[in-house]
Every structure is written in structure tokens, then in C-alpha cells.
Amino acid sequence: MKSVLFVAAEGLPYIKTGGLADVIGSLPKILNEKGMDARVVLPLYKRIAEKYRGEFTKLKTIPIHVGVIDTVATIYQSQWENVTYYFIEHAGYFERDGLYGYPDDGERFAFYQKAVLEMLWAIDFFPDIMHCHDWHTGMIAAMCHIQYPDDQRYQQIKHMYTIHNLAFQGNFPADVLTDCLGIDRRYFDDGSMRFHNGISFMKTGIIFSDKITTVSPSYSQEILTAQYGEQMDEVLRFRQSDLYGIVNGIDTKMWDPMTDPALPAHYNAETVLEGKRANKAAVQKELGLRVADDVMMIGIVSRLTWQKGVYLIIEKMADIMGLDVQFVVLGTGETHIENQFKMMEDKYRRRAVYYCGYNDELAHRIYAGCDLFLMPSLFEPCGIGQLIAMHYGSLPLVRETGGLRDTVHPYNQYTKEGNGFSFTAFNSHDMLYTLRCAADAYYLNRADWDQLVQQAMGTDVSWNLSADQYTKLYNEMD
Known part of the structure; x- marks a missing residue:
């Protein structure tokens, strides 16, 4: 039985800011069900500490000496379902209102990574594989090799590194290398950790790990190009033979329209028409929209940033609302975008609504109540929203x-194939054309629409297949 330690900066059910947390909350659980020993380690953030610390088991307090950092870390342990979680406590570094975006992030996550490595001997758990995620853990493979050269327990560990979003790279000044990570400057001088006159945690993870994965096959190819490579494409092409794309899944027990406690009406593929009608009416009443079961409701649950393609929507808002639709938007992001959606709500009273913020239960109801789920992203490493939408019968x-290209197969009006709608070029005209085609199918060809809903709900969006692919890669790392 292989042992795998997932090292990440966030993970459900304890803390979440993005899709990374969903992966950490789901994949280890499925791997354990398949016979592996998968565990997780996370920083003990303020939000976790306030809610859960009293329930955790305190294991040890250990000294952490790395560069100029001379402090201690306290290790806690918890169990969630069938997964063991470890937490690294340091009040100064992690008990803050936010998770990231601080001037000392390089120092904070240098400490975290060193503490994770020191934790291994402290609890006497040396996994076969350390599976690190995103920039916050990118230095671990290098630190393991460089800082423990005479300890076979560390040298025998294999390292997998997963890129969830190449746009966030953990780039810091060069002195972070020596001052915070305790690594000789020659690794900067020889270029293996250097990036734009500083250092890059992500580049280091790509260079020093045994295998690199991304969260969809298409994204693994896109990031090899200058267009999507975020100036890291040359490094990725260097490691191309060890780069794999494995699409994410969702926790189909947590996201289940038959049991979801946030829904006023439960349903499955057989009762989807009645179930979605009831949930749509509930969303309409809750948000002050006109209650009508025959109007197509478009939903968005997203961070409202340039990456998500929302400027395409803003550009064509008048045309979209010129169709017979209702529009529901949930999320926060760039101030300009938020203001545009507030203006939309003012202009199209009882037809459009913008919920500025995040409400998890409302998000569930939007997935269940809307007919069409809109994600016109500029780039999307994998995407979770489209998977949830299909599972809830929203196209x-x-x-x-x-990952949008890998998981959503466009409607073909001749063969009746597909589980949604898609467009290729990143422009508002193509998006609007596709939206009009979807509206035509909804209003004028309802038999095809209902068949698409069945095909969407029949799409396997679970972690089972992806977990098998990860297991195969783990086994190849002997």
C-alpha cells in the first residue's frame, strides 16, 4: 500500500478560497477508498483555529531553523471521514484574516514548507510520495533533496507537483532563497530556481519534482505555448515528458441533487424536470425575480475577474437581456465588474439579480434552479462549476x-450528441451567438434540450476515473 502526503495551502472541509481546496477535500478520500494511505497537511489558519482547534489532537512542538527563521511549529492532527489531516501552527504567520497576498508570503510559505519536512521525522511518517500543490509548496522537492542529503528517509521520497493555475507562481526576490529557505545562492546563479531576476517557487517545483501534473489534459498542452504559458512555457517544455493532465472531479456525495440539504426540492435524472422547476421557483422568490417556470434562467457562480471572461458578458449585456431570459450572478471580484452587474440589476428589475458576495447554500440553489450555466473563460485549468452544473441538470x-473543453461536449443538432454548449474564439460575438442557439433549443426544440439534460446528468464527473489515473502515476514513480 503506497502512502501519499498531500501538501497544500488550503483544503476542504477546513478552508477554501478556490478550486484547489475542492481537490484536497476529495481526491485523498477517494484514494483511501481504493486502498492507499493518503494524508493531508495544511497551515493552521485563523479561520481553522477559531472553529476547529479545540477538536484537534496536539502532537508536538518542534524547532524550525531555516535561513534567518528561528522559531517553532506546533503540529496538530485531525480525522475527517477516512483522511488524516495534519496542521502546522504558527500564530504570527498564519493566524491572520486572509490566507495569501501579504508582503511576507515568501517567508510565510518558506517556513511552512520547512515545517512540513521537519514534521516527517517528528511524527515518524515518511510517505512514499509527497504530492505538492501550487506555488505555496513548490520548494519542497528541492529542499528535501538539498537539505537532507545524508538521510535516506528523505532521499527515498518521490515528488509529484500539481499546477492548478500557472498564473500564480510564487515569485519572490532572490534573497528569499538564502534568508528564508536556507538554500545556497548557487541555485539562483545556475538558473534552476531563478526567474526574472528573482526566484520562483513554482518553477522550482517543476524543475525538481519527479512528475508534474495539471488539472486537465487540454491545459497541460496549452501551458506549453507562449499564449498560456505565463512565461513558464520554456521550463515546462523542458519537463514535457514528465507532464500529465488529469481532469478534476467533484465530490458527488456532497454535490448530489437527491440529498443536497440546501435545495427545497430533491431530484434525480428521472425527476429532473419537476425538481428543477421547483428549485427555479424557489430561487426566483428568494432573489425577487418574476416567478415563471417557462423562462430560461442563466446562472453564474464565479470569481468576477478578467480570467473568467465576464467582460464578454458585460459587453453584450443588452443583447443578452434582449432575449427572454432571467440572469442570476453570484460572486465578487474586480470593482468595475461588480459595478456593472449592480447596474444590470437596476436596469432589469425582476429579470436580473446580482448577489455581491458568496453564499454557499445559495450557490447550490442556483446550480439546481438555473437552466444554463455560463462560463466564458479566457483560460480555465479545469473548472469545477461546469461539472457541478451538469450533475445538477443545468447545461x-x-x-x-x-478543462472546459475536456468536459463539456457541444450540442450537435443533427446527431443530438452533447452535454452543453461551447464556442471557440474568445470574443463576445461568438459567445452571444452560442447563447442564442441555446435559447432557441430551450424554447423551440425542447425535446433536444431535455435529452441534453439527461446526457449532462449522465456524465461521470466523479473522482473515480481521475483517482485511477493518479494511482497509475504514483505506481510508476517507484
Whole structure:
């Protein structure tokens, strides 16, 4: 039985800011069900400490000496379902209101990575594989090799590194290498950790790990190009033979329209028409929209940033609302975008609504109540929203990029194939054309629409297949 330690900066059910947390909350659980020993380690953030610390088991307090950092870390342990979680406590570094975006992030996550490595001997758990995620853990493979050269327990560990979003790279000044990570400057001088006159945690993870994965096959190819490579494409092409794309899944027990406690009406593929009608009416009443079961409701649950393609929506808002639709948007992001959606709500009273913030239960109801789920992303490493939407019988309309292209298959009016709608070029005209085609199918060809809903709900969006692919890669790392 292989042992795997997932090292990440966030993970459900304890803390979440993005899709990384969903992966950490789901994949280890499925791997354990398949006979592996998968565990997780996370920083003990303020939000976790306030809610859960009293329930955790305190294991040890250990000294951490790395560069100029001379402090201690306290290790806690917890169990969630069938997964063991470890937490690294340091009040100064992690008990803050936010998770990231601080001037000392390089120092904070240098400490975290060193503490994780020191934790291994402290609890006497040396996994076969350390599976690190995103920039916050990118230095671990290098630190393991460089800082423990005479300890076979460390040298025998294999390292997998997963890129969830190449746009966030953990780039810091060069002195972070020596001052915070305790690594000789020659690794900067020889270029293996250097990036734009500083150092890059992500580049280091790519260079020093045994295998690199991304969260969809298409994204693994896109990031080899200058267009999507975020100036890291040359490094990735260097490691191309060890680069794999494995699409994410969702926790189909947590996201289940038959049991979801946030829904006023439960349903499955057989009762989807009645179930979605009831959930749509509930969303309409809750948000002050006109209650009508025959109007197509478009939903968005997203961070409202340039990456998500929302400027395409803003550009064509008048045309979209010129169709017979209702529009529901949930999320926060760039101030300009938020203001545009507030203006939309003012202009199209009882037809459009913008919920500025995040409400998890409302998000569930939007997935269940809307007919069409809109994701016109500029790039999308994998995407979780389209998977949830399909599982809830809401047809996704996406741009063909990354994981959206891998999971959403466009409606073919001749063969009746597909589980959603998609467009290729990143422009508002193509998005609007596809949206009009979707509206035509909804209003004028309802038999095809209902068949698409069945095909969407029949799409396997679970972690089972992806977990098998990860297991195969783990086994190849002997």
C-alpha cells in the first residue's frame, strides 16, 4: 500500500478560497477508498483555529531553523471521514484574516514548507510520495533533496507537483532563497530556481519534482505555448515528458441533487424536470425575480475577474437581456465588474439579480434552479462549476479552453450528441451567438434540450476515473 502526503495551502472541509481546496477535500478520500494511505497537511489558519482547534489532537512542538527563521511549529492532527489531516501552527504567520497576498508570503510559505519536512521525522511518517500543490509548496522537492542529503528517509521520497493555475507562481526576490529557505545562492546563479531576476517557487517545483501534473489534459498542452504559458512555457517544455493532465472531479456525495440539504426540492435524472422547476421557483422568490417556470434562467457562480471572461458578458449585456431570459450572478471580484452587474440589476428589475458576495447554500440553489450555466473563460485549468452544473441538470455554456473543453461536449443538432454548449474564439460575438442557439433549443426544440439534460446528468464527473489515473502515476514513480 503506497502512502501519499498531500501538501497544500488550503483544503476542504477546513478552508477554501478556490478550486484547489475542492481537490484536497476529495481526491485523498477517494484514494483511501481504493486502498492507499493518503494524508493531508495544511497551515493552521485563523479561520481553522477559531472553529476547529479545540477538536484537534496536539502532537508536538518542534524547532524550525531555516535561513534567518528561528522559531517553532506546533503540529496538530485531525480525522475527517477516512483522511488524516495534519496542521502546522504558527500564530504570527498564519493566524491572520486572509490566507495569501501579504508582503511576507515568501517567508510565510518558506517556513511552512520547512515545517512540513521537519514534521516527517517528528511524527515518524515518511510517505512514499509527497504530492505538492501550487506555488505555496513548490520548494519542497528541492529542499528535501538539498537539505537532507545524508538521510535516506528523505532521499527515498518521490515528488509529484500539481499546477492548478500557472498564473500564480510564487515569485519572490532572490534573497528569499538564502534568508528564508536556507538554500545556497548557487541555485539562483545556475538558473534552476531563478526567474526574472528573482526566484520562483513554482518553477522550482517543476524543475525538481519527479512528475508534474495539471488539472486537465487540454491545459497541460496549452501551458506549453507562449499564449498560456505565463512565461513558464520554456521550463515546462523542458519537463514535457514528465507532464500529465488529469481532469478534476467533484465530490458527488456532497454535490448530489437527491440529498443536497440546501435545495427545497430533491431530484434525480428521472425527476429532473419537476425538481428543477421547483428549485427555479424557489430561487426566483428568494432573489425577487418574476416567478415563471417557462423562462430560461442563466446562472453564474464565479470569481468576477478578467480570467473568467465576464467582460464578454458585460459587453453584450443588452443583447443578452434582449432575449427572454432571467440572469442570476453570484460572486465578487474586480470593482468595475461588480459595478456593472449592480447596474444590470437596476436596469432589469425582476429579470436580473446580482448577489455581491458568496453564499454557499445559495450557490447550490442556483446550480439546481438555473437552466444554463455560463462560463466564458479566457483560460480555465479545469473548472469545477461546469461539472457541478451538469450533475445538477443545468447545461453549461463554456469557451473551449482547458478543462472546459475536456468536459463539456457541444450540442450537435443533427446527431443530438452533447452535454452543453461551447464556442471557440474568445470574443463576445461568438459567445452571444452560442447563447442564442441555446435559447432557441430551450424554447423551440425542447425535446433536444431535455435529452441534453439527461446526457449532462449522465456524465461521470466523479473522482473515480481521475483517482485511477493518479494511482497509475504514483505506481510508476517507484
